[in-house]
Amino acid sequence: MTYDYIIIGAGVVGTAIARELMKYQVNALMVEKENDVCNHASLANSAIVHSGHDPKPGTLKAKLNVEGNNLYEKLENTLDLPLLKNGALMVAFSEEDNKTLKTYYNQAIENGVEGVALLNKEDALKREPNLNPKVTMVLDLPTTKVTYPWEVTLAFAENAIDNGLELKKSTEVKNIEKIDGLFIVTTTKGESFKTHSIINAAGAFTGKIAAMIEKNTPYTIKPRRGEYFVIDRHVKGFINHTLYPTPTALGKGVLIVPQVHGETLIGPNSVFQDDPENIDNTKSGLSYVRKESTKLCDSIPFNKVIRTFTGVRASSTYDDFYIKESDEVKGFIHVAGIDSPGLSAAPAIAEYVVNTIINAEQSFTKKTDFIEKRHGLKLFHQMTDEDKKEAFRVEPRHGNLICKCEKITEADIVHAVNSSVPGDTVKGIKKRSRAGAGLCQGGYCEHNVIHLIARELKKDVTKVEYYDKESYILQSETKVKK
Amino acid sequence: MNYDLIIIGGGAAGVAALKSAYDPNLKILLVERENRLGGILKQCIHNGFGVHHYKEELTGPEYAVRGIDAIKTLDVDILTDTTVIDVEKTNGTFTVRMSNTTDGDHLRTSKAVILSSGCYERTRGAIQLPGDRPSGIMPAGSAQRYLNMEGYLVGKKIFILGSGDIGLIMARRMTLEGAKVLGVAEIMPYSNGLTRNIVQCLHDFDIPLYLSHTISDIRGKSRLEGITISEVDETFQTIEGTEKHFDVDTLLLSVGLIPDINMFESLSFETSRKTNGAIVDQTYQTSVEGLFACGNALHVHDLVDFVTEESEKAGKSAKAFIMENHKKNKKLIDIEASDNIGYVLPQKLDMDQPFDEVELSFRATMKGDKGVFVIHQGDQEILTKKARFVMPAEMEKISLKKDLIDTTEPITIRFEVTQ
Numbered sequence: 001m002t003y004d005y006i007i008i009g010a011g012v013v014g015t016a017i018a019r020e021l022m023k024y025q026v027n028a029l030m031v032e033k034e035n036d037v038c039n040h041a042s043l044a045n046s047a048i049v050h051s052g053h054d055p056k057p058g059t060l061k062a063k064l065n066v067e068g069n070n071l072y073e074k075l076e077n078t079l080d081l082p083l084l085k086n087g088a089l090m091v092a093f094s095e096e097d098n099k100t101l102k103t104y105y106n107q108a109i110e111n112g113v114e115g116v117a118l119l120n121k122e123d124a125l126k127r128e129p130n131l132n133p134k135v136t137m138v139l140d141l142p143t144t145k146v147t148y149p150w151e152v153t154l155a156f157a158e159n160a161i162d163n164g165l166e167l168k169k170s171t172e173v174k175n176i177e178k179i180d181g182l183f184i185v186t187t188t189k190g191e192s193f194k195t196h197s198i199i200n201a202a203g204a205f206t207g208k209i210a211a212m213i214e215k216n217t218p219y220t221i222k223p224r225r226g227e228y229f230v231i232d233r234h235v236k237g238f239i240n241h242t243l244y245p246t247p248t249a250l251g252k253g254v255l256i257v258p259q260v261h262g263e264t265l266i267g268p269n270s271v272f273q274d275d276p277e278n279i280d281n282t283k284s285g286l287s288y289v290r291k292e293s294t295k296l297c298d299s300i301p302f303n304k305v306i307r308t309f310t311g312v313r314a315s316s317t318y319d320d321f322y323i324k325e326s327d328e329v330k331g332f333i334h335v336a337g338i339d340s341p342g343l344s345a346a347p348a349i350a351e352y353v354v355n356t357i358i359n360a361e362q363s364f365t366k367k368t369d370f371i372e373k374r375h376g377l378k379l380f381h382q383m384t385d386e387d388k389k390e391a392f393r394v395e396p397r398h399g400n401l402i403c404k405c406e407k408i409t410e411a412d413i414v415h416a417v418n419s420s421v422p423g424d425t426v427k428g429i430k431k432r433s434r435a436g437a438g439l440c441q442g443g444y445c446e447h448n449v450i451h452l453i454a455r456e457l458k459k460d461v462t463k464v465e466y467y468d469k470e471s472y473i474l475q476s477e478t479k480v481k482k
Numbered sequence: 483m484n485y486d487l488i489i490i491g492g493g494a495a496g497v498a499a500l501k502s503a504y505d506p507n508l509k510i511l512l513v514e515r516e517n518r519l520g521g522i523l524k525q526c527i528h529n530g531f532g533v534h535h536y537k538e539e540l541t542g543p544e545y546a547v548r549g550i551d552a553i554k555t556l557d558v559d560i561l562t563d564t565t566v567i568d569v570e571k572t573n574g575t576f577t578v579r580m581s582n583t584t585d586g587d588h589l590r591t592s593k594a595v596i597l598s599s600g601c602y603e604r605t606r607g608a609i610q611l612p613g614d615r616p617s618g619i620m621p622a623g624s625a626q627r628y629l630n631m632e633g634y635l636v637g638k639k640i641f642i643l644g645s646g647d648i649g650l651i652m653a654r655r656m657t658l659e660g661a662k663v664l665g666v667a668e669i670m671p672y673s674n675g676l677t678r679n680i681v682q683c684l685h686d687f688d689i690p691l692y693l694s695h696t697i698s699d700i701r702g703k704s705r706l707e708g709i710t711i712s713e714v715d716e717t718f719q720t721i722e723g724t725e726k727h728f729d730v731d732t733l734l735l736s737v738g739l740i741p742d743i744n745m746f747e748s749l750s751f752e753t754s755r756k757t758n759g760a761i762v763d764q765t766y767q768t769s770v771e772g773l774f775a776c777g778n779a780l781h782v783h784d785l786v787d788f789v790t791e792e793s794e795k796a797g798k799s800a801k802a803f804i805m806e807n808h809k810k811n812k813k814l815i816d817i818e819a820s821d822n823i824g825y826v827l828p829q830k831l832d833m834d835q836p837f838d839e840v841e842l843s844f845r846a847t848m849k850g851d852k853g854v855f856v857i858h859q860g861d862q863e864i865l866t867k868k869a870r871f872v873m874p875a876e877m878e879k880i881s882l883k884k885d886l887i888d889t890t891e892p893i894t895i896r897f898e899v900t901q
Contacts, residue, residue, distance in 0.1 A: 229610075280612065281610070281615075283720075305610060306605070307605075381567075385587075396583045396586070398586065398587075400563070400581075401567065409581075439744055443603050446624065466616075466704075468617075469704055470705065471704035472617065473618075474634040475636060475638060476635050
């Protein structure tokens with residue numbers, strides 16, 4: 001069979017495009033080299049849906065950011081996405097910062113961001129009492145939101161699958177050829193697939209994928225790391241808005257970002273590196289983030305850190321998102337250089353690719369039976385007492401609490417294992433259900449999660465992975481079974 | 483009201499509290515999240531328990547059974563496989579939300595609650611270890627559970643960070659099970675474990691202990707491949723040029739235990755930044771009237787014998803609270819840790835309670851061969867006690883007579899090293 005489209009990469013951009021594309025009668029395959037969707041840049045970032053104040057007016061970033069921000073409001077209900085509508089403040093601490101803030105104020109208005117305002121010190125401290133009292137002025141960006149990037153990506157993927165997308169995980173593209181007008185995509189496992197067109201949404205690997213078929217790719221990917229602290233959700237309310245420092249020549253700076261589940265993220269720094277997959281934490285990176293963040297708030301409870309992580313942005317040498325059909329190879333579409341505000345823009349990127357770049361309406365018939373609505377995993381602890389009673393009656397396994405920090409039940413985990421994009425690793429379950437995302441970081445529930453995955457997938461417990469391929473947790477049995 | 487008393491947690495603390503709180507006229511419920519009582523003792527299959535309390539050396543499971551045997555004939559309700567999700571208090575009544583597969587998510591009310599929910603292990607994230615994040619890095623207690631309760635070995639070449647007792651015990655246990663333990667690193671210049679464990683678990687098996695060392699790098703893509711340790715200076719910063727590499731598939735963390743009191747989303751009580759547990763008076767009552775705390779859920783103990791002793795007192799106080807018409811006006815005096823003392827328990831003394839003397843439990847923050855503990859009230863030195871071989875890993879105790887306390891000023895305790 002010949003596909004109409006192969007989409008390479010199951011990050012937030014690839015899955016958003018896939019969902020938009022599945023509104024038409026197309027045969028589409030998505031290939032992802034990792035063993036789950038949303039494993040790299042889409043997973044590990046600040047989780048902000050930016051207002052659109054930051055990109056330069058006239059750029060694709062500015063247009064798609066503002067559009068994307070609006071689309072999240074619609075998708076919140078359609079795709080069951082968590083949104084924290086907490087707004088953001090960009091904070092100035094000097095006369096010079098004040099001037100910069102005013103230019104951002106004008107730029108935000110030019111980009112079409114709604115509700116922006118400049119507030120004086122007094123009003124700023126009223127809005128955010130724990131702000132560093134050295135504040136001189138703030139830019140109020142009320143349309144800024146926070147989402148759960150994992151849930152966004154999963155939602156796009158699940159809805160696309162419900163509408164006919166084929167997803168192949170653990171499938172890494174090794175080579176692309178074009179013969180007689182058709183692309184032949186071969187994988188490291190030796191499979192090969194035929195397709196009319198390719199959408200290259202491989203994040204930090206878009207350059208590598210493009211080089212398989214193009215001689216001169218007009219951009220080079222420059223992976224850029226960012227390190228973060230995660231502060232326990234029990235310390236809520238010390239900061240309520242997303243806080244940006246006033247940007248300097250060095251970049252956007254270190255932010256404080258309240259999360260949808262109550263944690264607070266502190267980060268990121270911004271350091272270029274060659275390896276797109278190096279996500280280690282460094283002492284220097286973390287201490288830089290710590291030092292910088294105290295400029296915004298000098299009472300951050302760093303004694304309540306539950307985790308640190310690193311994300312890698314797929315930045316490029318091109319000074320904007322690079323979303324175009326290849327000049328050399330017809331039918332090969334670049335969706336590259338998607339760094340910040342990539343998550344914010346993702347739904348708008350999808351519409352732009354499908355409506356403008358592909359012009360799907362001209363080539364394909366619109367589906368009449370497109371399933372618009374997607375339902376997320378309904379976690380037991382989020383239900384009303386009435387719904388809990390009914391859910392428990394149907395599934396008594398809801399009475400067995402597995403993760404006590406995040407209050408996740410056995411039935412929640414069973415649902416996560418058996419969903420349309422199954423969670424088959426310990427971290428896969430954590431992404432889907434939040435079991436292990438709390439204070440004890442899985443110390444209490446991990447052994448139960450391993451047993452549940454093994455039971456549901458009829459696997460040996462020693463073959464249950466933590467996350468990456470062959471990242472087994474238990475190595476051997478100590479007792480011989482009779 | 484469903485119950486007079488609900489006890490949360492059926493480990494050594496909950497079982498001891500139940501025993502002393504029991505009265506034929508009281509309705510008591512004990513809630514345990516696992517399928518049987520005993521708590522963490524169930525997985526501590528080594529010996530060394532009970533020397534103080536039972537005057538004989540027992541394994542963890544044996545110690546647990548002693549306590550359980552003492553309560554099994556009592557007319558109380560015990561719910562296993564039941565997890566407490568939240569506790570609220572309104573108009574003098576506690577509402578405990580709990581969950582199990584028989585009744586689902588449901589509520590039970592009581593006049594008093596004892597929090598004996600134990601502790602959890604500090605994680606890699608909390609101490610912000612640098613490096614990659616592959617599988618094969620876990621708290622030592624988790625590895626102990628996998629090995630002793632479930633029969634799975636988590637790795638073959640092991641390194642251990644932190645010389646807390648669980649880390650030391652696991653160094654021996656993994657060795658006996660055929661794994662190779664390459665070393666234990668401790669950031670402090672002294673071990674944080676009991677001396678007997680250093681000798682019996684490390685020295686006897688030729689496992690090196692690297693004092694003043696910590697992990698400076700972790701490598702591995704999917705499974706752990708190796709770690710680097712570095713020496714640290716007095717400010718705990720790693721010293722360049724002192725790196726040592728070890729090829730290991732497993733890193734066990736024994737870097738501290740934290741009282742597990744996070745089931746409370748609705749009820750808040752005063753907690754101590756030093757113990758991470760509740761602040762209590764000498765009756766083990768927290769800042770919430772009728773809420774008591776004991777065992778590792780209050781502060782982390784070195785010996786289970788002391789958990790039992792403390793929890794019996796807490797159980798007795800809870801019973802007195804329920805049976806006597808309790809006066810609401812308290813006369814609280816603060817008890818504070820001063821120079822060279824990490825923390826002291828209780829943190830409050832209720833002078834309105836009937837008592838002759840109070841036992842203060844505390845830990846030094848330094849190692850000292852010879853010295854003196856000094857208890858002050860205001861400018862007044864009210865008690866001193868000579869001490870030998872003081873170390874943070876071993877809890878100290880002093881009894882303080884009520885008639886020594888003259889004023890309402892805070893009581894402070896400090897440690898002075900003598901030559």
